Amino acid sequence: MSTITILPAPPKKTNVYRGSKTTLCAGCGHNAISERIIDAFFELGIEPARVAKFSGIGCSSKSPAYFLSQSFAINAVHGRMPSVATGAILANRNFFALGVSGDGDTASIGIGQFVHMLRRNLPIVYIIEDNGVYGLTKGQFSATADAGSKSKSGVTNDLPAIDTCALAVDLGATFVARSFSGDKKQLLAILKAAISHRGTAMIDVISPCVTFNDHEGSTKSYSYVKDHEEPLTDVDYIPYFENIDVDYDPGTTVSVRLHDGSHVRLRKLDPEYNPTSRRSALNLLREAREKKEILTGIFYLDTSAKDFIEILDLVDEPLASLPQELLRPPQEALDEVMEELR
Amino acid sequence: MSTITILPAPPKKTNVYRGSKTTLCAGCGHNAISERIIDAFFELGIEPARVAKFSGIGCSSKSPAYFLSQSFAINAVHGRMPSVATGAILANRNFFALGVSGDGDTASIGIGQFVHMLRRNLPIVYIIEDNGVYGLTKGQFSATADAGSKSKSGVTNDLPAIDTCALAVDLGATFVARSFSGDKKQLLAILKAAISHRGTAMIDVISPCVTFNDHEGSTKSYSYVKDHEEPLTDVDYIPYFENIDVDYDPGTTVSVRLHDGSHVRLRKLDPEYNPTSRRSALNLLREAREKKEILTGIFYLDTSAKDFIEILDLVDEPLASLPQELLRPPQEALDEVMEELR
Amino acid sequence: MAPLDLAVQEEEKLSKPTEKIINDFNIQVATVNGSGSQTANTVLLRSIFQMGVPVSGKNLFPSNIAGLPTWFTIRVSKKGYLARREAIDILVAMNPESAREDIFKLVSGAMVVHDEPLSLKSLRDDLVYYAVPFDKLVATVCPDAKLRRLVKNMIYDGVLAKLLGIEMPEIEKSLRKQFRKKPKAADLNFNAAKAGYEYAEKHLTKADPYVVERMDLTKGKIIIDGNSAAALGCVFAGVTVATWYPITPSSSLCESLIEYLKRYRVDKETGKASFAVVQAEDELAALGMAIGAGWAGARAMTSTSGPGISLMAEFAGFAYYSEVPVVIFDIQRVGPSTGLPTRTSQSDILSAAFLSHGDTKHILLLPASVEECFTFSLEAFDLAEEFQTPVFVMSDLDLGMNNWMSDPFQYPTKPFHRGKVLSGEELDRVKEFARYRDVDGDGIPYRTLPGNHHPRAPFFTRGSGHNEWAIYSERPDDYVRNMDRLARKYETARQRVPTPAIDENSKAKVGLIAYGTSHWAVVESRDRLLAAHDLETSYLRLRAVPLNHELEDFIRRHDRVYVVEQNRDGQMHDLIRLEVEPEAALKLRSVRHYNGLPISPRSVVEQILAQEGID
Amino acid sequence: MAPLDLAVQEEEKLSKPTEKIINDFNIQVATVNGSGSQTANTVLLRSIFQMGVPVSGKNLFPSNIAGLPTWFTIRVSKKGYLARREAIDILVAMNPESAREDIFKLVSGAMVVHDEPLSLKSLRDDLVYYAVPFDKLVATVCPDAKLRRLVKNMIYDGVLAKLLGIEMPEIEKSLRKQFRKKPKAADLNFNAAKAGYEYAEKHLTKADPYVVERMDLTKGKIIIDGNSAAALGCVFAGVTVATWYPITPSSSLCESLIEYLKRYRVDKETGKASFAVVQAEDELAALGMAIGAGWAGARAMTSTSGPGISLMAEFAGFAYYSEVPVVIFDIQRVGPSTGLPTRTSQSDILSAAFLSHGDTKHILLLPASVEECFTFSLEAFDLAEEFQTPVFVMSDLDLGMNNWMSDPFQYPTKPFHRGKVLSGEELDRVKEFARYRDVDGDGIPYRTLPGNHHPRAPFFTRGSGHNEWAIYSERPDDYVRNMDRLARKYETARQRVPTPAIDENSKAKVGLIAYGTSHWAVVESRDRLLAAHDLETSYLRLRAVPLNHELEDFIRRHDRVYVVEQNRDGQMHDLIRLEVEPEAALKLRSVRHYNGLPISPRSVVEQILAQEGID
Numbered sequence A, B: 001m002s003t004i005t006i007l008p009a010p011p012k013k014t015n016v017y018r019g020s021k022t023t024l025c026a027g028c029g030h031n032a033i034s035e036r037i038i039d040a041f042f043e044l045g046i047e048p049a050r051v052a053k054f055s056g057i058g059c060s061s062k063s064p065a066y067f068l069s070q071s072f073a074i075n076a077v078h079g080r081m082p083s084v085a086t087g088a089i090l091a092n093r094n095f096f097a098l099g100v101s102g103d104g105d106t107a108s109i110g111i112g113q114f115v116h117m118l119r120r121n122l123p124i125v126y127i128i129e130d131n132g133v134y135g136l137t138k139g140q141f142s143a144t145a146d147a148g149s150k151s152k153s154g155v156t157n158d159l160p161a162i163d164t165c166a167l168a169v170d171l172g173a174t175f176v177a178r179s180f181s182g183d184k185k186q187l188l189a190i191l192k193a194a195i196s197h198r199g200t201a202m203i204d205v206i207s208p209c210v211t212f213n214d215h216e217g218s219t220k221s222y223s224y225v226k227d228h229e230e231p232l233t234d235v236d237y238i239p240y241f242e243n244i245d246v247d248y249d250p251g252t253t254v255s256v257r258l259h260d261g262s263h264v265r266l267r268k269l270d271p272e273y274n275p276t277s278r279r280s281a282l283n284l285l286r287e288a289r290e291k292k293e294i295l296t297g298i299f300y301l302d303t304s305a306k307d308f309i310e311i312l313d314l315v316d317e318p319l320a321s322l323p324q325e326l327l328r329p330p331q332e333a334l335d336e337v338m339e340e341l342r
Numbered sequence C, D: 001m002a003p004l005d006l007a008v009q010e011e012e013k014l015s016k017p018t019e020k021i022i023n024d025f026n027i028q029v030a031t032v033n034g035s036g037s038q039t040a041n042t043v044l045l046r047s048i049f050q051m052g053v054p055v056s057g058k059n060l061f062p063s064n065i066a067g068l069p070t071w072f073t074i075r076v077s078k079k080g081y082l083a084r085r086e087a088i089d090i091l092v093a094m095n096p097e098s099a100r101e102d103i104f105k106l107v108s109g110a111m112v113v114h115d116e117p118l119s120l121k122s123l124r125d126d127l128v129y130y131a132v133p134f135d136k137l138v139a140t141v142c143p144d145a146k147l148r149r150l151v152k153n154m155i156y157d158g159v160l161a162k163l164l165g166i167e168m169p170e171i172e173k174s175l176r177k178q179f180r181k182k183p184k185a186a187d188l189n190f191n192a193a194k195a196g197y198e199y200a201e202k203h204l205t206k207a208d209p210y211v212v213e214r215m216d217l218t219k220g221k222i223i224i225d226g227n228s229a230a231a232l233g234c235v236f237a238g239v240t241v242a243t244w245y246p247i248t249p250s251s252s253l254c255e256s257l258i259e260y261l262k263r264y265r266v267d268k269e270t271g272k273a274s275f276a277v278v279q280a281e282d283e284l285a286a287l288g289m290a291i292g293a294g295w296a297g298a299r300a301m302t303s304t305s306g307p308g309i310s311l312m313a314e315f316a317g318f319a320y321y322s323e324v325p326v327v328i329f330d331i332q333r334v335g336p337s338t339g340l341p342t343r344t345s346q347s348d349i350l351s352a353a354f355l356s357h358g359d360t361k362h363i364l365l366l367p368a369s370v371e372e373c374f375t376f377s378l379e380a381f382d383l384a385e386e387f388q389t390p391v392f393v394m395s396d397l398d399l400g401m402n403n404w405m406s407d408p409f410q411y412p413t414k415p416f417h418r419g420k421v422l423s424g425e426e427l428d429r430v431k432e433f434a435r436y437r438d439v440d441g442d443g444i445p446y447r448t449l450p451g452n453h454h455p456r457a458p459f460f461t462r463g464s465g466h467n468e469w470a471i472y473s474e475r476p477d478d479y480v481r482n483m484d485r486l487a488r489k490y491e492t493a494r495q496r497v498p499t500p501a502i503d504e505n506s507k508a509k510v511g512l513i514a515y516g517t518s519h520w521a522v523v524e525s526r527d528r529l530l531a532a533h534d535l536e537t538s539y540l541r542l543r544a545v546p547l548n549h550e551l552e553d554f555i556r557r558h559d560r561v562y563v564v565e566q567n568r569d570g571q572m573h574d575l576i577r578l579e580v581e582p583e584a585a586l587k588l589r590s591v592r593h594y595n596g597l598p599i600s601p602r603s604v605v606e607q608i609l610a611q612e613g614i615d
């Protein structure tokens, strides 16, 4: 019997933003997202060494091996990546934390950790590579599969889909967006905005599974998305601009100042839409769902909320690198406690 | 050392609707809810033998021992009762299934199973006895504790509360209501409506913990609730009435026909409010949340959706009692399969 | 080169043939996954099988969906050996990426069928090469360019048919069986096979010793994978509620269960189902649902693999303690953690046996064959209900996902054993009903099912402490009494679970113990040990935990006893040590194989010889 | 009457006194929970302690919040025994519901302080009764009716002070310590105590033999519960990330950790914290967070009890295999399933040792005392980082939640051991960095921490298969090499974990082995065995798993060795059987106590005598 070759090939050191060769299917939406992630970090000039990558289990969750080879990464257990990321970020607040998950990983087994991560406003860019199926286990439905869609094997999904964006807005998330893996420009812009956000930046990226979900009846297939996509906001990333206000008139463009001083420009296609109102975001999302449309863009943005590091009021230096002198209280402290217990 | 007495005393057989003596704190909201449950089943004339009780772990989850002693019951593990109930209901579709959980049991450890139960529209009355704390483990915050509220030990909760009703409406639940343990009339009416509903009837009952949460700063305490409660709908239960339509004008009263033929009357206090629109329900709930008000009443109702038993298209007789003749295919079936494999 | 490779070279020398080799070789097809070689491989396997020659097929695939190297190995064995053999005699090299390495693993004199553009000849000169222009050939038979990739593989079936002497009508028969409902696809594929056959006829000259010749050893037999066999067992066991969460290598069990149930358990008139299969949101929920169903009287099951077993730990303890019947299939893969999902192992034995915190002991069934996948599924539901407890069926990836030859399954003769369930009328007859009382002295209490409307039927089920009446109790004496009864119940199960299968050799001083798929390597190893090393052995195959007392007697009758298994830590070896007297334990030795590939006779033989001091 | 009760009667006869009994008795206060007796009980305990007399306190409480019977037992022992003694000499009967049963459990001649309205005298005539009109007394000292319920209990402190000879200034001192920041509450309570004292002085005539007399055995000592001690250890171990999910009996560990951290680890100037404590949404998340933190270089921990351990199974395997340091406290309670949350046990040993599916073996530390709760916490963080693996600290409810007397804790002298972490400069010096290579032959690889910006520092961490460079690999040889290294690492740990504490008696043929809280019962049992039955014994106390080789030598030096523990299945007994040679295993016998109450010397002595054939 043959031995098995090493998979994938070791990363090329020449380009630290790239990763090893993908082992995903040719044409998989996830690969396009990897490309955009590379672009985003490269264009923002963030050194990969400052990035930490987190993922769960699935085709999507494998993808962190295929970009930013010079970043530390942890490929955790299925559906439980948010907790691992939480611990790591608490240990080292200096990371740019990037989480990559799938719809099965997030919305099925992982919905609990997802919900609680959002509540904590953990500083992380959290990408759901959303294809409505479990790719890696060969195409069973996930909880984001649309009711009524049919799988390749002919099974119909009878349960309502979870709209992760609506959920996120409702649960208090501070950056909620949706895009499409094939929309290079918008996805890149949203990614860059997300990276500059302080708090949980949650992006649901519709990312068709060419192998198990690219067929009629599925709203997560390329063809369906191309037909039904209706961009909500055109997002252009402008680094280090000075406008701060997000109070703006319907029909115009707004530029929101992000935590690192960079900005994101939102174009209001819908005159009623206000990206700082949870209620409007929820209404739009529900309306789109009722119309069976996929809205893309940044639905909600709150740049003032405290992130989890601030809530916990941590010291500025990463906890992981604090020296013993700062971590072990002096002899007197122990003496004091002992005295009280006498 | 003393042996430990049997706790609690065996149920009195004389009243099958009652249970054993409560071991909860005197004045605990959960006890009041138990009383209403007894009333509801008694008044509807449902024999306890037809009821199956499910719960997780917590003070709230203990309470099924304190009502309907003549019902089968299962006290499962923490946060995972919905799955146990799902299995049991699939096994025996003839139950009136009643689930009792706490806010910790549902919204913290159990949020995943809660979300997926709602998606399935499992035929169950699911009550969250919601006090914002973990009563049984002595008062830590749960995920429904309001941001900014202070625990008895002086700790402040910095995370946003999960609004289980908004979540349920958004996830596709078919009966979503909120009440208050001290409001005998409304709670009883909602319970009776819920029992008559086919599908998941989810009721969040604000149920103050007198021991760990009845203090200023908590919106789940008696005093807070009494001050801030703002009833949304007056619910009156009218058995076996004939109206079916739920298309009705703002400012008026509507009577919705439920699956067993009984009715529930909804009074629209808010002229904009439509109990059959998820969007309105979500808006009202968010508005209330923004105003820091507690809305009570039935927020959403869908009597047409298939429940999980119907989705799975099960035979009429309970699966658990099907005889071997129906369950073991004949010799020919095996022969046929064997032949194909040759 | 890894030590393994050297070993391959050695085995090769031992077995190196000088003349025709009939019905005794190993074919390996090396492709990339997602390239559609499954049909071609299955047809090849079945065609040889149809010629009466014993075969077995093993698929070695990576943990991704498409584009990575995959190997399918067909063992042709006139002696009927089904274990994995390491040496490869025939390579079909379709994958340029792995071809180089694949070539170096072949036995000397091996034959290589390869895509013409791959120039492999320079690599080794002790092989017989057959170059085939696959792309040219497929173009001629398949005008639609889009379909060519799918059909191309069938060509090597034709080439091999010609070279090895596999009869084309058998190829056609098995192809038509595969494409029962798609005659056009069958035609297209058969044309491709014919093109390969004809090409070989015209251009290739047989220069290797490998030949398939008709025998009569597979008559009436079937070929099936263990997961389908288990699913079939569940159907005939009357499963009513099945829950799962997708995970390799267990998914196909529930997926074929769904197929069978749709076929045989939907009411023809009403279209309604006498079963519920639920894809749960995770493994905790999957077991929770199965427990709820078991509690309510359904025959309930779930199926998973290692990571799922870990996630089920709390619920498994709950079911043990609240005494709810439930069947749990563990299709073991390599652990720990998320592991290598496409590699096999037997490494969940200890975790399953003690699954959950606290004092917990579970019943495990250990199927070794697809037939036992079927019969133990039936057994599992009976045992679960008889003992009101979880029953684990410990299969593995090798058994569950590979193709195995087997005698056809027998229709079950035993009726369902539903255990000690009291109906309403029975309650009327008994004076008292105490849910957790040991009435019969066997530790097994009586239960009632929800839906039983008798006033004395209902009880309150909880994981926490209770007395005999199922009433909450924190009394130390109630607690001890209950724990002791549970221990007694486990002792009763010891006598009731499938007994070990023993092949005693009165001349043997050495005993072998194995279970599950390790069986096949042991069977072959015993023959080799005897033939090549004059070592007589007895053999005991474990079929269940708790371990039956026969095991101890077997050990005592031998001087040294090897426990053969597929994990690093010798988990069954350890379990046995715990159960037998230390005098018996003294005789135990451990043989372990844990590289993720199915255990091979060679690794068993080598380890035994080393420990016996024979070389 | 349960067998236990008969046993109590017998012990009573053995120990029945005829004259004054000084500093050697058991006080039991029977109340309902939620009635505020904790202060009164703690003050009573501390007052005796302040008089130089060894004491220990055990709280037996139900799994609810208020209204059910609760018992607090204070053992006064001039010999310094800290184990649970079963016989009760002094009862304070405040709870009408349990009073009847409580009375029947007393030794003959016992004293009973009871609420006047309870008429208990008729129940037994061999006891000394003291009736106290609590309600009347409390009304006189506490004008505010709302506060009376809280203050009432303090009256029995005063009554007992008078009757037993506890000095009132000590009562006052310990009261003021309790109410450090609430002098008014202290006054109110002390008045109540005085009222009790004065009532006893006036109305009660001493008729029992029990007396407290000043000694000098507690000087410098402290009283603390194990959870606080462990929390303190974590603070001095420099914990930076702690995660938890509330669960009895573990919650108080993290709750006191928060207190200590707020006090000693918040920057005085900036108000910022050098720690993060997170209440997670469940135990899976709690361990996931701790693993993430450990991976990123924090000293990370989580704390839980049995059900949480079960839920952590998958993540524990992930950490083992991806080699992430993390400390897990398991404050064991009765299992399985959700169990009896307020009862103690040592029944998670097997599940923790092998936690997770697949081949997994963990390091366990086994503290027996509050002092070891402190020192082993320090040790645990060092071991976790040294071995890059989870380390479990196996405490229990008895140790964690009860009050224990102890020598004060020593300030740690060893600096943090942060293990093989390569900095950027060190990477510059080494030629190559392979995350999972066994450079030193001890199985322990080198790691880098995220945040290290050296270009060769980053690596990809995964639960699944990888080669030495942390690159994904499904190669069988890579897999085996890695598994073998992990096994080697475990063997290295065997030499490095705390060694057993041995008290060898050269005359002894019988050896005893225990661990954790079973220690205290064994210490006392050895004295009893010698004094009453002339049985000399040696004693080995295990302090960690993997088991050190000294264990085997100890067993070999004795004829029979009893493993004493608090679970049904003899879990440590089994672990030992797996680790020692069968010859040694032959000598092992099991002594088990598993009724949920802390193990008592009596149950140890009885079981040993029975197995030794002595009566």
Ligand SMILES: Cc1ncc(C[n+]2csc(CCOP(=O)(O)OP(=O)(O)O)c2C)c(N)n1
Pocket: A057, A058, A059, A060, A061, A078, A101, A102, A103, A104, A105, A106, A129, A131, A132, A133, A134, A135, A136, A137, A142, A209, C245, C246, C247, C248, C283, C307, C308, C311, C338
């Ligand atoms: C505990 C556990 N259960 C099941 C699996 C099997 N599994 C691997 S990936 C996956 C689903 C992945 O789906 P998704 O997150 O949508 O990713 P995709 O492959 O579609 O990108 C499952 C169920 C696992 N690895 N661990």
Ligand SMILES: Cc1ncc(C[n+]2csc(CCOP(=O)(O)OP(=O)(O)O)c2C)c(N)n1
Pocket: B057, B058, B059, B060, B061, B077, B078, B101, B102, B103, B104, B105, B106, B129, B131, B132, B133, B134, B135, B136, B137, B142, B209, D245, D246, D247, D248, D283, D307, D308, D311, D338
């Ligand atoms: C797996 C597990 N983790 C933790 C616990 C401990 N525990 C018991 S009840 C409870 C919280 C209950 O809170 P809630 O559901 O709000 O019920 P309440 O007591 O407030 O009514 C917890 C954490 C447990 N029993 N099991």
Ligand code: SF4
Pocket: A023, A024, A025, A027, A028, A029, A030, A059, A060, A131, A135, A136, A208, A209, A210, A211, A212, C065, C066
């Ligand atoms: S199976 Fe689907 S999700 Fe997975 S790599 Fe292929 S296309 Fe992508």
Ligand code: SF4
Pocket: B023, B024, B025, B027, B028, B029, B030, B059, B060, B131, B135, B136, B208, B209, B210, B211, B212, D065, D066
């Ligand atoms: S602690 Fe709170 S929730 Fe629990 S019984 Fe008492 S009042 Fe109710």
Ligand SMILES: [Mg+2]
Pocket: A058, A102, A103, A104, A129, A130, A131, A132, A133, A134, A135, A142
């Ligand atoms: Mg997916």
Ligand SMILES: [Mg+2]
Pocket: B058, B102, B103, B104, B129, B130, B131, B132, B133, B134, B135, B142
């Ligand atoms: Mg609560």
